Amino acid sequence: MVSLPDGSSRTLTLGSTAYDLALSIGSRLAKDALAVEVSGEQRDLSYELHDGDPVRIITGGSNEGREVIRHSTAHVLAQAVVSLWPGTKFAIGPFIADGFYYDFDLPGGAHFTDDDLGRIEARMREIIKENQPFVREEHTFDEGLSLFDDQPYKTEIIRGVRDASLSGDDLVKEIGLSTNEVSAYRNTESFVDLCRGPHVPATGRLGHFKLTRVAGAYWRGDEHRPQLQRIYGTAFESASALSDYLHRLDEAERRDHRKIGAELDLFHFPPEIGGGLPVFHPKGALIRQTMEDFSLSMHRQHGYQQVWTPHIAKSTLFETSGHLQWYAEGMYPPMEMEGATYYPKPMNCPMHILIYKDKQHSYRDLPLRFFEFGTVYRFERSGVLHGLTRVRGITQDDAHIFCAPDQLANELRTLLEFVLDLLRAFGLTEFEAELATRPEKFVGEQWEWDEATDALRSALESANIPFVVAEGEGAFYAPKIDVHVRDAIGRRWQLSTLQVDLQLPQRFDMSFVGADNVRHRPWMIHRALFGSVERFFGILLEHYAGNLPTWLAPVQVRILSVRDVHDSYADEVCRVLRARNIRVDVELADEPLGGRVRRAKLEKIPYVLVVGDADVSSGTVGVNARGSASPERDVAIDTFAERLEMEIAAKSGPDPS
RNA sequence: GCCCCCUUGGCGCAGUCGGCAGCGCGUUUCCAUGGUAAGGAAAAGGUCGUCGGUUCGAUUCCGACAGGGGGCUCCA
Incomplete structure (x- = not known):
């Protein structure tokens, strides 16, 4: 008998696994299940349940489910790299906020290039297609050391865990191994990786992944230790979740301030x-x-x-403050002048x-x-x-x-x-x-x-x-x-x-x-x-993706005359607004209106005013606000100016788009 | 600083399996008078990041350097 998060309980036959439990609840759940949490500890679906265990099934859509998927995908990455570069030493391959990475030490000091990612992905897809099981093995420390005797990074981890375990240190948990033995997951006869788990039952449960980049990374983040070759990737439970994520990356790229800064000439x-x-x-x-x-x-x-x-000061000031003692590596080098040493100030x-x-x-x-x-x-x-x-x-x-x-x-x-x-x-x-x-x-x-x-x-x-x-x-x-x-x-x-x-x-x-x-x-x-x-x-x-609110926008209003006969009226509107401290410019009718409107929109100007015959005769403007679907016609100049002044004072609008 | 990638006109990009380079946007000029996200035509604009090597010949291949980007590390 085990209890579920909704307060219910279920009775299973002796020796039932977490997968059996999921299956007893529903075939759909059994299909979605990736791992399980038993008494607060994450376990594989093959974990054998005990009487009284509180159990929670982990499925793909959850954060924990994604962590399991990413971690398992990292193992597939490692297997792919080891098969393509025999003799590779592999280090660690955790999940991270939006994906996972794995660090490798390639034979002969080889380096990955971007082109390698495609080859590795192709090999990974083969491994996934083979639907290799993730089989958990538990070993004593000594067995672990001999199992990974050709993997120096793994044995370093095992020794670290062993020592921490002996001293009862919290580090044990941090590294992810929680007992006085080590666990490993075997995919094939030849590929086994040291790991806490849990993992998906088999590689066939994976597949919605993408390798994103290669990077150098120091072993254990220490620049005095060997630099390893890191591959970053991400993985999701479904193709649509992966593509949503890739869209978010595109969105972040679209908003990149360096790009916007160049486009808007900032x-x-x-x-x-x-x-x-x-x-x-x-x-x-x-x-x-x-x-x-x-x-x-x-x-x-x-x-x-x-x-x-001032921007610089004598060294004695930074001696007194302690900056030269504590912050020297963050400071610009000194300048000598008339027997004194000056530094640009770091604070x-x-x-x-x-x-x-x-x-x-x-x-x-x-x-x-x-x-x-x-x-x-x-x-x-x-x-x-x-x-x-x-x-x-x-x-x-x-x-x-x-x-x-x-x-x-x-x-x-x-x-x-x-x-x-x-x-x-x-x-x-x-x-x-x-x-x-x-x-x-x-x-x-x-x-x-x-x-x-x-x-x-x-x-x-x-x-x-x-x-x-x-x-x-x-x-x-x-x-x-x-x-x-x-x-x-x-x-x-x-x-x-x-x-x-x-x-x-x-x-x-x-x-x-x-x-x-x-x-x-x-x-x-x-x-x-x-x-x-x-x-x-x-x-x-x-x-703001470059769509600054009106009070911050460098050009708040652009005035466009419809035809050249409206040019002088456009100038007049410009003078009126400028007298009210509104940042405004004019683009006269030297090309069709559509093109000028488009350019103003690309410059992300909050308001585009269009003035034509009707406006000249009645002292109005057509108002095209950034982000609004259709322009507003026949707005009196003063009405527009007052609205704008209120918006500037309120540091609001118009909506970005 | 270390690893990977990139560098071709103002911007974004093609391209040359080695034979003195092309597109789009932008710019200029002319024409077009256009009511809300690209009107038309013509022209100008590049010693293909720099230096060296290989070669009859290098923008293309190799090397070094510089600049930029993605990471590591560090932090605002």
Whole structure:
């Protein structure tokens, strides 16, 4: 007798397997079943059930089902590669968020090329067609070591599991083997792979897969260890689910901010300047300035004072701040000048601290909030640069708040509300936060950490957004909150960071005079809301697929005259709108209307106004809004302008399309 | 930095099994006067990323380098 998730139970004959159970419920379920969860542990369908087991059948459409499919497909990939490159050492092949990968060490140091993917896929399809069973084998550690004695990566894993098992470490679970023996899955006489399982019953259950790319990847992610050849792929339960996924990839490609940036003439990366150093063209600069202006006005409303600091400073400043000690590999190399050594600044905080320290502060001054669009330079290895989301010259919307310790909690609470308000104004509405707490190696006093962490936690609780605690993920000097957002197609981006700094005030010997007429140490909050202006710009372009809301659009309105006799009226409408600070341009009648409308649409301009005979005589315009199915005729100019002004003030519309 | 891929007019791409290169968009000019996603014609525009090698001859084959892209690592 076993129990099912719906509360019912079923009686089976002794020795029945999970597959027998599925079959007893329905032949359809038996056909869809891939694996089973028994007492919270995933098992194969061939698993023999025991009396009283709580059982849940795993089918293809679920996340767990897909994990099983992907993991099993990874094994097929490994078998295919081993058969095509005899002598290959294979490492690990897990499922990942949207697919799976497998890492290989090819004989003679060979490398995969893109062309190999097709050959490997073809071999995989043969293996699937053969409908090879996945047969689970359980071995002692010693048996495992001899079974895989020609597979050094496998034996390394087995030894790791054995040692962890002996020490009772959690690592055992992490690697995926949960008892003091090892399990393996055999597909054929010659192909067997170390694995926790579960797997689909046979390769015939697979087939909706695609290999996507090849990459180099270091064994265990350690660049000092051998570089392996990785193949990425994905797999689904059905052809339609696979094709939906491939469409989502196309959608992400369509939204790529680098592509949109080129199409809309917003920015580019001149090789003459250097990798990761963008230039913003007039339209891109306008968008960026609009973002920054709005941010600055919000900061002023929230009690921030704007400051300005230089781009380079003497090495002694970064010695005091500790950057040269802790962050040197992220810094640009130094410049020598008149006997002193200068560095481009990697962060703005030391300079803001110097502004604070220029005079003595009373508790009455606090909190002090210094804000700056500070451009910092960080050395990023060439391989990690990626459009605007990963650059070497970064403009942070950076501020440092200096407060008395008893002000911290309140300051963080209002700050977090501010963060969310600002992001919402940019159309981002789904937030998830991460609270990173004290790591094992830390500086400072335990009570300081506890107090700062509690203040961060209570800010999160009062902001009412979902958050997870990342135990031990904080920097060595401070706990922090990272705010993540989901964009229009559900991708997650890390944006804002709020960090309570317990160290810099001390390193710079900062102080304020308290009500007790004694000097105290202020606490400091680092915070950036966009994170980096460049990165945020790129994320917004992807979120909106280039269809920026009217307040951000570089050209808000384009006016088209129907025929050349309407040109002067078009100019007149342009003057009227421009006088109301609306960003508008005109394209006169030098080609047919359809072509000009099309071009304006491709430029993703929010409103296209068409003016012809009827409009000239009655002072109206035809309004073609981005995303609307049909244009609106005979709208009075003032009516349109007022509507537009309201929309700009509300930072809304028109709908993207 | 490491692995894989890419580099042909402003942009997107063909192509040359080695014999001095083609399309579409865009640009310019002329014609067309067109009420909502491409009107027509003509012209201009490329030392095929750079340097070296093989060859009678290289944009094509080989090598190095540079730039870009996808990953690894790291992070905003």
